[in-house]
Amino acid sequence: MTVQALDVKRSSASVWGSGTGIRQQTAVAKYIDTTTCIGCKACEAACQEWNDLKRVPTTQTGTYQTLPELDAEFWNLIKFREQEVEGTLNWLMRKDQCMHCAEPGCLEACPAPGAIVQYANGIVDVDPEKCIGCKYCATGCPFEVPKFHPQTGKMAKCTLCVDRVGVGLEPACIKACPTGCLNFGTKDDMLTLAKNRVTRLQADGFKEAMVYDPQGVGGTNVVTVLKFNRPEWYELPADPHVPWGVKLWKKVMRPLGVLAAAAAVVGVFAHYTQYGPKEVPGSEGDDEARRRDERMTP
């Protein structure tokens, strides 16, 4: 749903998709410090509760993880991985949810006007009333976040608690976190926090510590601190982009196709005005042709 308190910056399948808002709304971001996450899953519970999502039974995968991947009814998932680094076992936990990209591939791919919107504060949201359930957004997303709900026929994902943020509250997951590994504020503040944390980690000996704010999608409104410079260890793409196929389709093929079809119509009109119809000759021509036929027939 669109939220009255927030201006829209971009809207799916809109020819003029740029913002119309005049309000000064700064980009907000979630801060996730994977190094202080204890895997308590309070954020998962808070997400289900605030968003009125059903209680999802755990699918056992041999780890502490609740589900193998995000679901249309489960938008916030702690991913648990065991990674051996130089003979030491590292138990890595990362909170997975929509990354709220500055250049959202889902919005780019979506064909339904207004079904995916990007608010001026950076939140990317799905409007289920406008969603047509085509699943193009799943193809557009480099993080495999939007999930299809078979009963409603709609896509669903983390809203960054747009209904809370719009009235000045932090997202439910942030509020529930007991260790302070989650934080919420302006994107600038969260980046500063993350950089300071990385500096601290590096001083403590974790030389590879990094801030994950992938520039391939214009940066994300989820800022993640990783202990190791290996996003794939956390099941994150190292260099995510809006898929080239989606870009080629929307930015090249589609305008060229419209132009080609228009050119065909103009061409046909030009042909008719230049050459006219290929008329069947009248009776005079008929007689002449018949004589020719008779000559040619043995």
Add this chain to the structure above:
Amino acid sequence: MTAIHGEHADSAILAARNRENVMVGGEIVRHRRASRWIHWSVATTFILALITGMPIWTPIFRWMANLVGGLEVARVIHPYVSVAFFIVSVMQFFHWASDMKFTPDERGWWRPSKLWAYMRYEDDPAVEGGKYNGGQKFFFYSVTLGALAFLVSGLIMWFPLGFSPIVRELSILVHDLVFILFLIAIIFHVYLGTIAEPGTLRSMMRGTVTRSWARLHHPGWFRQVTKS
């Protein structure tokens, strides 16, 4: 004279129910009823697929969705009418395939220069041709192949979640490209079949053409039919 012609025309229409390539009075039966029904089944399902697919393609054609009750309805019925389109396209292929064998002098018809010459009415007197000319045959095979490409890419787009992202992206691009080529081809097909070549539409409506039409557009076929 007119009355006799009218009588002839009536008997020609009756003959066009189940016979093809025969002279009846002043007219020649070009497409019997089954051929016409197959053609119009393909045309109807194609147009339905078009008006339900184009608003999903770009918001410029969003108004088309209103014809079927909105974008969500369009998205729901597009795959079904498209499967129907594929099925009737296959029927069409087998119905017409025997008439669509290329003769050696028709091999170059896919060339733009040939199309251009045809559109300027520069008919090659050396090529008599059969019931269909090389361009029609080329169009026939293209739409059949296109229907197959539509089906394969469309099924992947209909049920994308079991496929890898690269396959999904490729299928969208293939669907897009085939659609654009189809759109251009259909614009020319409709133009040639209606106002550009008067007397052609009736062959697909009532099944018959006049002798002069046949002599002008398909002299080889005209000779075969009038000889027998």
